[in-house]
Amino acid sequence: MKSIAELKEIREQMQSRINMRKEEDEGIRVVVGMATCGIAAGARPVLATFVDEIGRRNLQDVTVSQTGCIGVCRLEPIVEIYEPGKEKVTYVKMDPEKAARVVSEHLVNHRVVEEYTIGAAE
Amino acid sequence: MNFARSHILVCGGTGCTSSQSPKIMEEFEVQLAKRGLSDEAKVILTGCFGLCALGPIVVVYPEGAFYSNVKVSDVAEIVEEHILKGRIVERLLYHEKKSNEIVHSLNDTEFYKKQKRIALRNCGVINPENIDEYIAFDGYQALATCLTERTPQEVIDIISASGLRGRGGAGFPTGTKWSFAAREKGPVKYVCCNADEGDPGAFMDRSVLEGDPHSVIEAMAIAGYAIGASQGYIYVRAEYPIAVKRLQIAIDQAKEYGFLGEHIFDTDFSFDLEIRLGAGAFVCGEETALMTSIEGHRGEPRPRPPYPAVKGLFGKPTILNNVETLANIPWILQNGPEKFAEMGTEKSKGTKVFALGGKITNTGLVEIPMGTTLREIVEDIGGGVPNGKKFKAAQTGGPSGGCIPASLIDTPIDYESLAQIGSMMGSGGLIIMDEDNCMVDIARFFLDFTVDESCGKCAPCRIGTRRLREILDKIVSGKGTMEDLDLLEELCYHLKSNSLCALGQTAPNPVLSTLRYFRDEYEAHVKEHRCPAGVCKALLHYVIDPEKCKGCTACSRVCPVDAISGEVKKAHVIDTDKCIKCGACIEKCRFDAIKKQ
Numbered sequence: 001m002k003s004i005a006e007l008k009e010i011r012e013q014m015q016s017r018i019n020m021r022k023e024e025d026e027g028i029r030v031v032v033g034m035a036t037c038g039i040a041a042g043a044r045p046v047l048a049t050f051v052d053e054i055g056r057r058n059l060q061d062v063t064v065s066q067t068g069c070i071g072v073c074r075l076e077p078i079v080e081i082y083e084p085g086k087e088k089v090t091y092v093k094m095d096p097e098k099a100a101r102v103v104s105e106h107l108v109n110h111r112v113v114e115e116y117t118i119g120a121a122e
Numbered sequence: 123m124n125f126a127r128s129h130i131l132v133c134g135g136t137g138c139t140s141s142q143s144p145k146i147m148e149e150f151e152v153q154l155a156k157r158g159l160s161d162e163a164k165v166i167l168t169g170c171f172g173l174c175a176l177g178p179i180v181v182v183y184p185e186g187a188f189y190s191n192v193k194v195s196d197v198a199e200i201v202e203e204h205i206l207k208g209r210i211v212e213r214l215l216y217h218e219k220k221s222n223e224i225v226h227s228l229n230d231t232e233f234y235k236k237q238k239r240i241a242l243r244n245c246g247v248i249n250p251e252n253i254d255e256y257i258a259f260d261g262y263q264a265l266a267t268c269l270t271e272r273t274p275q276e277v278i279d280i281i282s283a284s285g286l287r288g289r290g291g292a293g294f295p296t297g298t299k300w301s302f303a304a305r306e307k308g309p310v311k312y313v314c315c316n317a318d319e320g321d322p323g324a325f326m327d328r329s330v331l332e333g334d335p336h337s338v339i340e341a342m343a344i345a346g347y348a349i350g351a352s353q354g355y356i357y358v359r360a361e362y363p364i365a366v367k368r369l370q371i372a373i374d375q376a377k378e379y380g381f382l383g384e385h386i387f388d389t390d391f392s393f394d395l396e397i398r399l400g401a402g403a404f405v406c407g408e409e410t411a412l413m414t415s416i417e418g419h420r421g422e423p424r425p426r427p428p429y430p431a432v433k434g435l436f437g438k439p440t441i442l443n444n445v446e447t448l449a450n451i452p453w454i455l456q457n458g459p460e461k462f463a464e465m466g467t468e469k470s471k472g473t474k475v476f477a478l479g480g481k482i483t484n485t486g487l488v489e490i491p492m493g494t495t496l497r498e499i500v501e502d503i504g505g506g507v508p509n510g511k512k513f514k515a516a517q518t519g520g521p522s523g524g525c526i527p528a529s530l531i532d533t534p535i536d537y538e539s540l541a542q543i544g545s546m547m548g549s550g551g552l553i554i555m556d557e558d559n560c561m562v563d564i565a566r567f568f569l570d571f572t573v574d575e576s577c578g579k580c581a582p583c584r585i586g587t588r589r590l591r592e593i594l595d596k597i598v599s600g601k602g603t604m605e606d607l608d609l610l611e612e613l614c615y616h617l618k619s620n621s622l623c624a625l626g627q628t629a630p631n632p633v634l635s636t637l638r639y640f641r642d643e644y645e646a647h648v649k650e651h652r653c654p655a656g657v658c659k660a661l662l663h664y665v666i667d668p669e670k671c672k673g674c675t676a677c678s679r680v681c682p683v684d685a686i687s688g689e690v691k692k693a694h695v696i697d698t699d700k701c702i703k704c705g706a707c708i709e710k711c712r713f714d715a716i717k718k719q
Contacts, residue, residue, distance in 0.1 A: 002379045002380050002381070002387075003387065003388060004266045004270065004387050007257065007262055007263070007266055007387075010254055010257045010258075011257050011258055011260070011263070014254050014255065014257060014258030015258055016125060017125060017126075017258065018129075018248070018255060018258045018259070020129060020183040020184035021129060021131075021183050021247050021248075029184070032208075034206075034207050034208040035207070039207070047127070047162075048162070050127075051125065051126070051127045051161075051162055054125055055125025055126075058125075063127070063183075063184040064127035064184075065127065065128070065184050065185060065208065066207065066208025067208055068207075068208065068209060
């Protein structure tokens with residue numbers, strides 16, 4: 001039999017799973033460029049890393065989605081992170097290792113990984 | 123369930139299930155597996171989204187892309203384009219009827235914009251067969267709070283303060299009903315849920331049970347705590363197999379988690395729940411007949427008082443609440459009675475779910491704040507009457523309700539306003555009629571239903587409904603007299619005042635309200651032997667327009683009774699005495715020369 005504490009626990013654990021279906025979606029959005037250029041440059045393993053890491057850390061209020069070509073194909077794979085009330089951050093030339101670091105620094109600790117951003121690359 | 127970046131929600135309501143949604147789910151699994159995406163995207167069964175006319179419905183999150191009329195053959199494209207490449211398949215998105223605009227998200231459609239989903243809050247959002255998803259959307263929180271922090275009286279006070287009234291149709295204040303049962307002596311009391319939804323065209327309760335069964339279970343446990351009952355029954359019709367199955371799964375899960383059973387949340391409160399299946403008698407939706415049926419007897423009503431709150435199921439104090447009423451309860455307790463009372467009108471608080479059917483573009487399920495006008499429902503949410511026809515009337519409350527004519531389309535939908543114009547809220551069936559519907563025929567249709575469904579216990583209903591139908595039969599066959607109209611009306615009032623239960627008391631409503639607003643149609647049938655809408659077969663005549671007829675003889679060759687005569691290349695004539703009104707000639711005529719009059 002479940003106690004109230006257990007009920008709360010289930011609720012919190014489930015939150016990250018169902019958040020994308022809530023109406024007031026105010027969480028962080030991770031958008032991976034997945035046009036032909038992105039996929040050819042290796043966007044799929046980058047996307048998979050984001051999904052795995054977010055799931056492993058049980059992060060709340062984060063959704064991962066794809067988008068089409070952003071326009072700077074030479075810098076693919078490109079990942080953009082939208083946080084409510086903050087300016088969008090664009091990471092370029094991503095790979096799975098970089099993705100894992102972005103999860104731990106940016107998504108968990110809210111510190112932008114400057115060296116991977118488009119500003120640093122140019 | 124692991125974290126997945128995308129959720130593919132497939133509607134598993136009865137409507138979409140009958141248009142192959144289970145096959146679509148299977149196909150999604152196959153296509154995802156083929157591309158190695160099974161861990162990234164989850165396929166989730168869910169309840170009714172409401173836009174049944176456009177089923178099967180698939181919604182893909184996080185984008186919230188709303189795909190309608192999805193076929194099994196479309197699945198590969200959705201997976202390849204949307205899930206793999208992140209490109210929404212525009213071709214399958216919902217198109218707004220008025221502007222022809224492509225709408226990406228469900229909440230942006232005209233159909234959803236004016237809706238406020240409280241009772242349906244989880245329908246089309248959660249997987250009804252997974253209790254954890256219900257918990258994630260604050261499920262069973264209200265029960266926990268009630269049991270540990272509130273006294274039964276406080277719970278009743280909150281429900282009273284919200285102004286919630288019975289959604290089964292009669293509109294009795296729910297808090298008052300609970301307080302009547304609470305003050306009776308125990309120890310044995312019962313909580314019953316009326317899920318015997320019988321009005322033709324109504325499917326609100328079915329959709330709640332299919333889409334969010336736990337909300338009803340949670341509410342019943344709360345009701346049990348409030349009145350001091352430890353046993354509940356859900357009386358649901360056997361014709362709702364999907365609802366029954368999901369309800370049973372939900373009850374089993376709730377028992378496993380200890381939300382039903384002994385000492386819930388380590389308190390002294392225990393509550394158990396069982397399903398009882400109804401065998402399809404309309405009268406069992408009436409509360410006393412429903413209880414008689416649960417007791418194992420033939421479903422017949424009995425006189426009230428004593429009311430169920432005093433002497434109900436097995437002679438014990440009992441409350442009966444409708445499915446939709448119960449679905450509101452956890453929300454009210456979670457969000458506070460003030461927030462509920464903010465919606466609606468002075469005497470009718472909150473929202474009401476309607477099953478929209480008949481001559482309307484967006485057939486489906488809608489939930490609107492009380493006080494919304496019929497015009498907004500028909501024109502904005504419902505998308506208007508299709509095929510360029512004119513709105514003629516709306517029928518609310520099924521065989522117990524009445525018609526709202528086009529002249530009253532700006533009537534706000536609430537208990538008082540509807541009663542004032544001779545209709546009723548009813549359980550929520552809303553059937554839209556256009557100029558092709560004959561109102562006398564509609565009245566006769568509903569009487570046919572009540573004649574069949576009258577249980578036969580009391581004479582006014584058993585005999586009265588038959589006599590009413592006989593008079594209507596006379597009128598639609600062109601043999602009625604003006605005296606018949608007066609007799610019809612008089613008999614209606616006899617039925618209303620003398621029948622034992624609500625079935626007989628409300629059975630004349632469709633006749634009375636059509637007589638009130640469409641008396642001219644009745645008179646046209648009687649005086650002119652004419653059916654203005656061209657529905658009543660006995661009064662129809664097929665005629666050939668001699669101007670348009672080219673004398674091709676196609677009609678006379680197809681006529682099964684040789685009623686059409688005429689020479690080649692000259693206008694033909696129909697012998698109306700011989701004509702059996704089969705309509706074969708109209709279909710054959712290439713010159714649009716044959717008309718119904």
